[in-house]
Amino acid sequence: xxxxxxxxxxxxxxxxxPVLLDPAHEAVRAAAEALLALFNAxxxxxRGELEEALKAVSPPGLNPKQxxxxxxxxxxxxxxxxxxxxxxxxxxxxxxxxxxQCWREQGSDGLDQWRxxxxxxxxxxxxxxxxxxxxxxxxxxxxxxxxxxxxxxxxQQLIFRYNVAQAQGLLLTAERxxxxxxxxxxxxxxxxxxxxxFFGLLFQASGGSHGEDLHVRVDGPLSVLESSTRYGLxxxxxxxxxxxxxxxWQAEADLRPRRGGKMAHLVLEPHRLLQSHYPDxxxxxxxxxxRFVEGFNKQKTDWRAAAADLxxxxxxxxxxxxxxxxxxxxGGRTVHLEHVNYxxxxxxxxxxxxxxxxxxxxxxxACRALPSLGADLVDSSRLFTYRRNLVPGQVRERLxxxxx
Numbered sequence: 030x031x032x033x034x035x036x037x038x039x040x041x042x043x044x045x046x047p048v049l050l051d052p053a054h055e056a057v058r059a060a061a062e063a064l065l066a067l068f069n070a071x072x073x074x075x076r077g078e079l080e081e082a083l084k085a086v087s088p089p090g091l092n093p094k095q096x097x098x099x100x101x102x103x104x105x106x107x108x109x110x111x112x113x114x115x116x117x118x119x120x121x122x123x124x125x126x127x128x129x130q131c132w133r134e135q136g137s138d139g140l141d142q143w144r145x146x147x148x149x150x151x152x153x154x155x156x157x158x159x160x161x162x163x164x165x166x167x168x169x170x171x172x173x174x175x176x177x178x179x180x181x182x183x184x185q186q187l188i189f190r191y192n193v194a195q196a197q198g199l200l201l202t203a204e205r206x207x208x209x210x211x212x213x214x215x216x217x218x219x220x221x222x223x224x225x226x227f228f229g230l231l232f233q234a235s236g237g238s239h240g241e242d243l244h245v246r247v248d249g250p251l252s253v254l255e256s257s258t259r260y261g262l263x264x265x266x267x268x269x270x271x272x273x274x275x276x277x278w279q280a281e282a283d284l285r286p287r288r289g290g291k292m293a294h295l296v297l298e299p300h301r302l303l304q305s306h307y308p309d310x311x312x313x314x315x316x317x318x319x320r321f322v323e324g325f326n327k328q329k330t331d332w333r334a335a336a337a338d339l340x341x342x343x344x345x346x347x348x349x350x351x352x353x354x355x356x357x358x359x360g361g362r363t364v365h366l367e368h369v370n371y372x373x374x375x376x377x378x379x380x381x382x383x384x385x386x387x388x389x390x391x392x393x394x395a396c397r398a399l400p401s402l403g404a405d406l407v408d409s410s411r412l413f414t415y416r417r418n419l420v421p422g423q424v425r426e427r428l429x430x431x432x433x
Contacts, residue, residue: 030197035098037195038286045286045293048095051187056090059186061099063088067170068103068179075110077172084423099191108179117154117169120162123151126170145321157200189304190340193272196283196303197265199295203249203282206264208271210238210278212243217274218340220313222350224270226316229370233379234340234348248376249282260371262421268297272305325421331358332428334421343386351392355428364428368419372396377406384411395419 035047043308050057063086083100087093091117111117123149131143148159155162167173182190200206221247225232231248252259271280276299286293297303314336325334337351353363368374380394398407400415406412413427 030195030262031098031101031202031203032135032198032413033099033189035094036198037094037098038199040286040293043292043294045127045199045284045295047199049195050091050095051302052188052189055092056088057188058184059090060088060096061187064099064103065179065182065187067183068107068176069167072176072179074176075172075182076156076174076176078174078278081212088247089182095144095191098194099187102190102194103180106182107176107217108178108331109174110163110172110177111165111168115162115165116164117158120151120155122168122279123154124148124162124166126430139429161340162230176271177387186306190306191303192302192304193269193304196295196297197268199284200265200282201261201285202288203261203295204251204292205249206247206280207280208243208244208245208247208278208280212241213275215340216311218243220311220340221270221274222340223313223315223318224267226350226352226368226370227317228266228267231369231371231376233350234350235345249284251285269305269307271297272299272303272311273307290370292368298389320420321421323355325355328410328421328424328425330429332356332425333358339365341387341390341392343383347383349380349383349387349392355424363391366413366424367394369390369394370397372399372402374401374403374406379403381406381409381411395424 038045039048045051047383052058052061066080067086068079071082085094086100088096100359125151127147128144131147135143146261149164152159152162157165168175175338180187205324213216220235225245233244234243247264247267250257250264271278278299280297281291282295282297284295285291293295310368318336322334322336325332333356334358335354337354339351339354341351343349347366349367351367353366353368355364355366356362367380369380377394377396384392384394393413395413395415396402398416407414413424415423
């Protein structure tokens with residue numbers, strides 16, 4: 030995604046919108062083609078050379094911010110590694126130690142000769158050629174890292190990726206994100222909510238009864254006390270998942286596009302120039318959920334875990350979305366478990382208030398233990414807290430203890 034001076038947007042009153050590039054425009058497409066060709070031509074060469082070459086790129090029809098943004102995306106998707114063979118730090122230490130000894134013994138007499146001798150000696154110790162040692166000696170410096178692999182995308186894909194990155198950059202400073210759409214089919218709804226939970230976002234979903242539209246309110250980074258920068262990145266990373274949603278839909282956010290600047294209002298809707306680069310995986314199950322289920326079911330217990338496929342609609346058009354369904358083979362007891370990745374006292378209280386309106390189901394909230402959580406919350410039978418990670422064994426022990 031793009032940030033700071035690489036964001037290109039227009040503001041009219043309190044409304045803000047990103048400036049999107051159109052791959053159908055010849056100048057835009059030519060600029061993307063030129064940048065891709067430049068990266069491909071520098072494969073196997075140092076990062077520093079590539080960055081110098083990029084400074085000379087000035088295609089007609091695009092301003093420097095747009096060119097810089099396209100190049101930044103390609104840089105982020107490229108793979109760089111240490112030049113040459115061997116460990117640069119270890120090679121430097123050995124070379125400098127031997128050079129210091131030669132300098133003490135010989136001074137500058139025969140400098141070129143004993144320099145070459147040292148390179149050959151160290152190379153021999155490591156089974157390398159002297160030329161490889163010389164290349165690797167400072168290979169860990171950023172400018173000397175070699176471009177190993179460039180992004181596998183065409184100009185249109187790069188341009189669409191740029192457009193999404195512009196919108197993502199604006200969302201980094203959002204107070205909240207409100208999503209509205211006609212109530213979807215269950216598979217689509219579950220997919221969207223799973224993405225929200227995969228990125229650890231705090232949200233409330235409502236609607237569905239009497240033909241009401243879906244409304245999902247997502248807390249923004251400005252409302253999160255801990256790890257607000259990381260949370261903002263997670264919110265921005267969710268946007269490509271939203272773009273997979275079939276139209277019509279609308280997303281609105283109040284945000285601050287410039288640090289210290291005035292608040293602005295962003296409205297996003299389906300647009301031909303905003304295309305997601307995420308695969309549309311339908312009933313996708315996040316890796317973290319799949320790993321927990323696999324780990325839980327490896328244990329010797331009467332309980333079995335599965336990725337939840339339910340959405341509980343509550344009075345007042347509110348929703349609860351569990352991550353796991355835990356079922357006991359003896360007696361058929363079922364517990365629905367929802368994991369809150371970024372807990373706060375208020376967020377957990379909101380969840381437990383919703384759980385109180387679900388009297389005929391056993392529903393637990395799981396979150397990391399924090400000093401900010403009130404004592405009354407910690408004592409709740411519907412709350413499961415842990416120190417670092419949600420561990421299957423601890424959940425099993427709680428289930429088998431009969432608590433809850």
